[in-house]
Amino acid sequence: MDRKFGEFGGQYVPETLMEALLDIEKAFLKYSKEPEFKSELKELYENVANRPSKLYYASEMTKDLGGAKIYLKREDLNHTGSHKINNVLGQMLLAKKMGKKKIICETGAGQHGVATATIAALFKMECHVFMGKEDVERQALNVFRMELLGAKVTSVDSGTGTLKDAVNEAFRQWTREVDDTYYLMGSVVGPHPYPVMVRDFQKIIGEEVREQILLTEGRLPDTIIACVGGGSNAIGIFHDFIKDEQVSLIGVEAAGQGIETDFHAATISKGSTGIFHGMKSKFLQDEYGKIMPVYSMSAGLDYPGIGPEHAYLYSIGRASYFPVTDEEAIVAFEYLSRMEGIIPAIESAHAIYYAMHLAKKMDKDKIIVVNLSGRGDKDVYQVAKFKGVEINEQ
Amino acid sequence: MNNRIDLKFKKLNELNKKALITFVTAGDPNLETSYKVIEKMIAEGIDILEIGIPFSDPLAEGPTIEKASYRALESNTTTDDVFTLVKKIRKDYELPILLMLYVNLIYKYGIDKFMAKCGEAGVDGLIIPDLPIEEVQELKSNAANKNIYIINLVAPTTKDDRLLMIAKESEGFIYCVSSLGVTGERKEITTDLSDFYNRLRGITNLPLALGFGLSNKTQIDGLKGEWNGFIVGSAIVNIIAQYGIDSPSYVGEFIRSLKD
Numbered sequence: 087m088d089r090k091f092g093e094f095g096g097q098y099v100p101e102t103l104m105e106a107l108l109d110i111e112k113a114f115l116k117y118s119k120e121p122e123f124k125s126e127l128k129e130l131y132e133n134v135a136n137r138p139s140k141l142y143y144a145s146e147m148t149k150d151l152g153g154a155k156i157y158l159k160r161e162d163l164n165h166t167g168s169h170k171i172n173n174v175l176g177q178m179l180l181a182k183k184m185g186k187k188k189i190i191c192e193t194g195a196g197q198h199g200v201a202t203a204t205i206a207a208l209f210k211m212e213c214h215v216f217m218g219k220e221d222v223e224r225q226a227l228n229v230f231r232m233e234l235l236g237a238k239v240t241s242v243d244s245g246t247g248t249l250k251d252a253v254n255e256a257f258r259q260w261t262r263e264v265d266d267t268y269y270l271m272g273s274v275v276g277p278h279p280y281p282v283m284v285r286d287f288q289k290i291i292g293e294e295v296r297e298q299i300l301l302t303e304g305r306l307p308d309t310i311i312a313c314v315g316g317g318s319n320a321i322g323i324f325h326d327f328i329k330d331e332q333v334s335l336i337g338v339e340a341a342g343q344g345i346e347t348d349f350h351a352a353t354i355s356k357g358s359t360g361i362f363h364g365m366k367s368k369f370l371q372d373e374y375g376k377i378m379p380v381y382s383m384s385a386g387l388d389y390p391g392i393g394p395e396h397a398y399l400y401s402i403g404r405a406s407y408f409p410v411t412d413e414e415a416i417v418a419f420e421y422l423s424r425m426e427g428i429i430p431a432i433e434s435a436h437a438i439y440y441a442m443h444l445a446k447k448m449d450k451d452k453i454i455v456v457n458l459s460g461r462g463d464k465d466v467y468q469v470a471k472f473k474g475v476e477i478n479e480q
Numbered sequence: 481m482n483n484r485i486d487l488k489f490k491k492l493n494e495l496n497k498k499a500l501i502t503f504v505t506a507g508d509p510n511l512e513t514s515y516k517v518i519e520k521m522i523a524e525g526i527d528i529l530e531i532g533i534p535f536s537d538p539l540a541e542g543p544t545i546e547k548a549s550y551r552a553l554e555s556n557t558t559t560d561d562v563f564t565l566v567k568k569i570r571k572d573y574e575l576p577i578l579l580m581l582y583v584n585l586i587y588k589y590g591i592d593k594f595m596a597k598c599g600e601a602g603v604d605g606l607i608i609p610d611l612p613i614e615e616v617q618e619l620k621s622n623a624a625n626k627n628i629y630i631i632n633l634v635a636p637t638t639k640d641d642r643l644l645m646i647a648k649e650s651e652g653f654i655y656c657v658s659s660l661g662v663t664g665e666r667k668e669i670t671t672d673l674s675d676f677y678n679r680l681r682g683i684t685n686l687p688l689a690l691g692f693g694l695s696n697k698t699q700i701d702g703l704k705g706e707w708n709g710f711i712v713g714s715a716i717v718n719i720i721a722q723y724g725i726d727s728p729s730y731v732g733e734f735i736r737s738l739k740d
Contacts, residue, residue, distance in 0.1 A: 089614070098583055098610045100540045102635040102657060105642065244546060245537060254539045261540070262661040264637060361584045362537065364610070374559050375588030376536040 087115060089278040090366075092401060094394035097277040099364045102261045110268075111279040113184050118286065123179065130175045131290065134208065135164050137172075139291075141298035141455070146425045147442075154308070154448035156441060158428070158458040159295055159323060168431065168460030169291060169319040170201040170272060176287030178205045181268035188212045188267040192256040194221055194249035194315065195386035195433065196228025197460055198272030203237035213237040216256040219247035221385045224468055246379045249315075249389045253363055273316025274393035277364030281394050288322030295455055296326055303453060309334045309444065312457035313437040314407065315351070315387035317396045319459035328404060336444075337396060338436045340382030341409030349381035353392040354400055354407035362390075367397040383412040383472065386433040386460075410436040412472070418442060419462060419469060431460030432469065483627055484576040484604045485652040488527055489687040489708060499653075499709030500525070500738060501689055502716055503580065504731075505532040505548040506565055507557025513725045515565060517716075520732035522573055525739055529569070530607065530711065533562050533581040540609035542664025544714040547721065559589055563601045570602030578631065580607040583615075591622050599626030605652050607631045613646050631655050636671045640679060647684035653709065656680065658692045664714045666693035669703070677705025697738050712738065 090096055097107060117123040131137040140160040148156045161169040181189060189211045193199030199215040206213035215237050222229055222241045232239050245251040253276075260269045274281045274288070292310075299307055310327060312320035314337035327333040342350035350356065357368040362377055370378040370390040382388045399405035410418075415432055418439035423429045430438055434457070441456045448454070462469075470477050492499055502521050506514050518529060534552035538545060559581075566577055579598070586594045586608070598606070606628060611619070616630055623630050629652035634643055636659060647654065659671045673690070680688055691711030694700055700710050719734055720727045 097612060097614050099612060100609050100635070101612050101633045101646075102637055102660060104612050104614075104635075105637045105639060244543075250537065254537050257539045258542075258662045264660060358588075361587050361610075363539075366587075369584075371584070371588060373588070375582075375584040375586075376553070377584075378536075 087111060087279065087282070091395045091398035094365070094367050094397040095278055095281060096366050097364060098361050098366070099277045100261060103264060106264045107277055107279070109184070113180055114279055114283050117180055117183050123183070127176055127179055130179065131172065135171045135175060137164070137290065138294045139163055141295060141302070143302070144426050147422070148445070150425060151442060151445045153445040153450065154452035154454045155450070156445055157299065157307070157453065157455045159291060159455060161291060161319065161457060161459045162428070162430065162434070162461035166201045166204050167463070168197040168201065169288065169322060170198045171205070172290055172322065173272065173284050173287040173318060174198070174201040174205045174270065177270045177283070178209050178211070181211070181270065182209055184268065186266065186268040188214070188263065189270050190214045190216070190256055190259055190267055191270045191272060192216045192249065192252040193272065194252070194388060195384065195464065196221070196225040196232065197386060199232050199237070199239070200228055202270055203232040203235035206237060207235045214259070215239045216242055216252040216259065218249055218252045219243040221248055221252070225385055225464060228464055249385065250377065273318040274321045274395060275316040275363060275365060275391060281365065284318055285321045285325055285395060288318050289325040291319070291322035291457065292324060292326035295323060299453070299455065306330055306333055307453040307455045308448070309336060309454045311336045311338060311437045311441050311444070311454060313338045313387060313433050313459060314392060314396060315340070315389045315433065316391070317393040319457050321393060321395055323455070323457040324399070324405060328399070335399070335405040336440065337405055337407040338440045339407055339409045340384055340387035340436060341411040342381040342383070344411055345409050350409065351380040351382045351388050351390065352409040353390065354396070355409050365394045367394040368392050383468065384415065384432045384436065386431070387436065408440055410439045414439045416469060416472060419465070428458070429462035429466070430458055431462050432465040434459045435462070483629055483652060484574065485528070485629055488576050489653060492527065498707065499527040499687070499689060501528040501530055501709055501711040502526045502735065503530040503532060503711065503713035504716060504720070505534055505545065505552050506562045507534060507552030507555050508548040508717070508720055509551050509724050510555045511557060511561055511565055513727065515568060516728040517720065517731050518569055520728045521735050522575060524732050524735035526575070526735060527709070528576045528578065530578045530580050530713070531562060531566065533559055533579060533585055535582045535585060538582060540662055542662040542714065544664050544717050544721070548717045559585055563597050566601040566603055576604040577602060578605040578607055579603055580609070583608050583611045586619065591619055595622040595626045595628060598628050603628060605629040605631050607655060609633065613649055616649065633657055634680065636660065636676055643680060644683050647686065650684070650686055653687035653689050654680065654684065655711065656688050656690045658690055658694070663692055665695045669693055674704035677707065697740060700738070
């Protein structure tokens with residue numbers, strides 16, 4: 087199995103974890119080909135995740151912008167409210183086949199943590215979630231949700247207390263209990279085989295889009311847009327279209343307060359090639375290779391790296407990546423709420439903003455598909471705070 | 481060309497002695513203190529010196545060395561500062577010097593440039609905790625050109641076929657991780673060390689040094705297996721954390737207690 091995407095990817099982890107990674111790779115290769123595994127996963131996708139997710143024609147938004155037709159892939163309507171559950175179902179099923187009883191994971195906004203805690207409850211697995219201290223504060227509701235589902239949540243206060251540090255701590259915990267624990271990574275990052283495996287469990291998004299758009303429009307879309315932190319929802323919707331050169335693939339990064347400031351998480355725009363969290367990819371780092379603190383109001387995009395396959399797609403010119411700021415994301419957050427009656431996750435709002443900007447410049451016969459990767463209930467409080475609105479939570 | 485690591489183990493073997501390898505993070509809490517700590521350790525008779533280059537995200541470390549890394553970064557310690565420190569030590573001492581660092585620090589610096597600087601400063605080996613055997617080739621020829629060894633690690637989880645693969649690729653000595661988990665002191669080491677040692681000795685003649693969680697002489701003397709050396713890190717870093725710029729004499733005292 088190929089361990090790299092061009093020069094990106096690989097397995098840069100302590101030796102203690104290597105046998106575990108090799109075991110996971112072996113199990114993944116074996117089970118993902120078996121018809122029984124495939125049909126079990128299909129059933130979980132349908133009955134637990136509520137797949138297929140709708141491809142929704144955003145007629146009001148299309149009319150208002152006056153350009154390309156806009157479709158939204160409604161991953162926000164999945165159980166637990168985001169695309170994260172696709173990957174969790176795949177890996178949890180694999181962990182079960184491997185005979186594991188204990189799951190650990192990291193989470194940023196809490197979407198992956200909630201999805202993992204949910205499916206761990208269903209599968210009767212012990213679940214331990216690592217979450218940065220900052221994120222525990224800005225996503226307190228998700229912490230309670232995970233605990234309600236029976237998971238143990240550890241707040242990580244080392245480093246910057248965000249997603250990067252949650253990943254560090256999850257890795258450390260895994261080296262302590264690697265003999266009986268499965269690390270369920272939430273994005274297309276980390277050492278091989280995670281970037282390949284997570285992509286394969288997320289590629290259902292793009293496969294459904296192809297089927298759905300061919301049914302309604304009789305042709306492929308011109309442009310696909312998705313937000314990118316680690317990049318799992320983006321790879322999920324991109325993957326099936328990589329071979330179709332006429333479909334333009336656009337990833338939207340978090341520009342925080344602006345890429346000209348020190349407060350952003352725009353890895354492709356401002357990063358350079360490096361090796362971190364088990365992979366060679368693009369990272370925000372200083373001249374000596376120290377990983378830089380990053381910022382975005384979106385806890386899910388607040389990560390100093392990007393999945394190696396994205397770094398590769400960028401390097402060969404197959405996908406493009408553009409930055410969108412906090413303020414712009416909030417504009418899109420409110421716009422979609424008022425225009426279509428859909429409150430998007432602040433992560434997904436980054437992609438919506440770019441679509442708003444691009445659609446206007448495209449002809450009416452063009453088609454854009456935006457991956458609406460998650461729902462925004464979790465972000466309402468934070469957006470209110472950003473706008474200076476007091477909400478009394480009682 | 482001989483590498484100082486080989487010469488050291490050969491000499492210790494002739495004397496029927498085990499290597500004491502000790503660790504300090506460069507720049508914790510500042511470079512001047514690190515230099516003084518190192519001088520003290522050498523005066524007390526350590527065999528091999530391991531110097532850590534601070535990194536923002538040391539994910540193989542427990543809280544002790546992680547915090548040392550942050551303190552060193554607080555004092556703005558860079559990779560170039562560490563080369564200067566090594567040069568200064570090398571002027572007066574011939575003991576083998578190892579650098580412990582995360583692979584991104586080498587990659588971002590430029591592999592060629594990094595190895596050239598190591599050669600110039602007098603570094604003998606590199607310990608890179610996030611560089612398993614699968615990824616070592618990218619650095620190896622550059623290191624070899626400067627007569628620098630890349631010290632491979634093995635863990636209790638490493639199975640026999642993999643041990644063999646690692647042993648074949650190894651030089652200098654093999655860093656044997658005593659137990660699961662990150663660096664740091666442990667109440668007890670639960671790994672079956674005699675089995676671990678025998679599995680290793682069955683496939684390689686290279687010196688075997690044991691590290692992770694070693695903190696005092698009684699504990700080290702009680703360990704099973706005919707290990708050729710012991711690596712002590714967090715126990716020293718803890719003393720530095722406690723005494724800061726006054727730590728050199730306390731570290732010296734501690735090293736003496738390990739030698740007695």
